Amino acid sequence: MPVTDYQGASASFTNFGRSLLSMRRDQVHSMESAHEATSQELELESFQKQVAERFNELASVDSDQLLSIPWIRKLLDVFLCCQEQFRSIVFNNTAYLNKAPMDRYITDYFDRSVKGLDVCNAIRDGIEQIRQWQKQMEIVLCALENQRSVGEGQFRRAKKALVDLTIGMLDEKDSNPTVNHRNRSFGRTNTQNDHKSMGHFRSLSWSVSRNWSAAKQLQAIGNNLVAPRSNEIVASNGLSLAVFTMSYVLYFVMWALVAAIPCQDRGLQTHFYVTRQFVWAVPILSLHERILEESKKRDRRNACGLLKEIQEIEKCTHQMNELIDSVNFPITEEKDGEVKERIHELGLVYDGLKSGLDPLERQVREVFHRIVRSRTEGLDSIVR
Numbered sequence: 001m002p003v004t005d006y007q008g009a010s011a012s013f014t015n016f017g018r019s020l021l022s023m024r025r026d027q028v029h030s031m032e033s034a035h036e037a038t039s040q041e042l043e044l045e046s047f048q049k050q051v052a053e054r055f056n057e058l059a060s061v062d063s064d065q066l067l068s069i070p071w072i073r074k075l076l077d078v079f080l081c082c083q084e085q086f087r088s089i090v091f092n093n094t095a096y097l098n099k100a101p102m103d104r105y106i107t108d109y110f111d112r113s114v115k116g117l118d119v120c121n122a123i124r125d126g127i128e129q130i131r132q133w134q135k136q137m138e139i140v141l142c143a144l145e146n147q148r149s150v151g152e153g154q155f156r157r158a159k160k161a162l163v164d165l166t167i168g169m170l171d172e173k174d175s176n177p178t179v180n181h182r183n184r185s186f187g188r189t190n191t192q193n194d195h196k197s198m199g200h201f202r203s204l205s206w207s208v209s210r211n212w213s214a215a216k217q218l219q220a221i222g223n224n225l226v227a228p229r230s231n232e233i234v235a236s237n238g239l240s241l242a243v244f245t246m247s248y249v250l251y252f253v254m255w256a257l258v259a260a261i262p263c264q265d266r267g268l269q270t271h272f273y274v275t276r277q278f279v280w281a282v283p284i285l286s287l288h289e290r291i292l293e294e295s296k297k298r299d300r301r302n303a304c305g306l307l308k309e310i311q312e313i314e315k316c317t318h319q320m321n322e323l324i325d326s327v328n329f330p331i332t333e334e335k336d337g338e339v340k341e342r343i344h345e346l347g348l349v350y351d352g353l354k355s356g357l358d359p360l361e362r363q364v365r366e367v368f369h370r371i372v373r374s375r376t377e378g379l380d381s382i383v384r
Contacts, residue, residue, distance in 0.1 A: 043092065047086065048278070048279060052279040052280040054081060058074060058078060058283065059290075066287075067256075067260050067291065067294065067307055068307070069309055069360055072256075073356075075253060075257075076253070080363075080370060082246060086246040087374050090374075091377070093237075093239055096237060097381055099236075102240060105243040109246060110378055112221045112251070113250060114375065119217055119263075121368075122263040123258075124207070126261035130353065131357055133169060134357070139161035141350060143155075150336070166321070169313070169314065210264075215258075215268075215270075218254060218267075218270050221251050225244075252284050255288075257364075259305075260307040262304040262310075272285060309349060309356070313349055323342055
């Protein structure tokens with residue numbers, strides 16, 4: 001996004017917020033109350049700008065970094081920072097939480113955040129699924145990497161691990177024609193055992209119900225998520241804007257996680273309706289559009305997740321399978337060099353997963369606990 005556009009959007013929102021808050025101040029005759037409103041205005045305006053700056057940074061990455069594990073971790077960092085700042089705003093303005101329309105806005109936000117907890121659980125399951133694929137990659141590396149001489153036994157072991165890895169990355173529905181086609185392409189005749197293996201592969205860590213749907217959960221989070229009207233902003237001293245902003249941050253982050261990480265029923269055709277009058281809307285809408293475009297690419301349409309590392313696994317697995325199928329024994333020096341090159345590429349992907357998955361899972365867990373804590377504290381403030 002050009003700097004001039006960003007600054008223009010920022011100025012637009014600043015004027016927008018100040019005009020609304022000035023309307024509120026016109027209704028207040030006490031100088032003390034007017035001073036409090038000004039202080040609150042600065043806090044709320046700072047929140048809007050911080051959200052915009054953080055998402056603008058996320059949107060500035062090139063296509064090679066977008067949806068990678070490091071990028072997803074930055075996205076979660078952004079959420080945690082926004083959540084902490086929002087928590088501070090709620091804590092500093094507890095007197096307004098029991099008054100209309102803030103009581104409805106804050107309750108709706110906490111309801112949305114609870115739905116986000118299920119998404120976090122599903123994402124952790126997806127990370128565990130990727131970790132199982134990583135184990136199959138490790139078998140391939142152990143069989144073929146740093147071996148003085150590689151025989152047919154090592155190649156058969158690597159081939160079996162590659163087949164299991166590929167099956168594990170397919171859609172778990174037995175009716176999926178891709179599964180049957182891929183099984184035949186590997187020359188596997190015992191399809192019953194293949195499906196049992198894949199079923200075990202996918203049932204190691206499901207913490208959401210079998211009929212749970214990520215698409216429906218996202219729809220529930222975004223349901224009736226609309227910007228507050230002017231009179232509601234004035235009546236809430238601008239706090240409804242902060243709640244709307246945090247609700248949208250929650251909505252987008254959960255959608256991006258579902259887009260990247262394997263989980264059940266990953267429908268991504270979620271519409272984001274927000275006016276560009278909000279300074280943070282520009283980078284969020286830009287990211288939404290870029291991620292949707294990524295999902296429409298020919299080689300990503302049927303992917304189990306848009307995470308860059310998943311794409312790299314698929315690419316390396318396909319290349320290794322083709323190479324192993326072309327090997328004849330005794331292996332030639334040229335073919336041995338090709339194997340070492342492919343193994344090196346697979347090793348780089350493996351190392352990226354090994355160093356990235358554990359920190360990513362810890363962040364998802366932290367998001368889960370932070371949502372729970374924020375909701376508990378917020379509800380306690382409403383009850384008082």
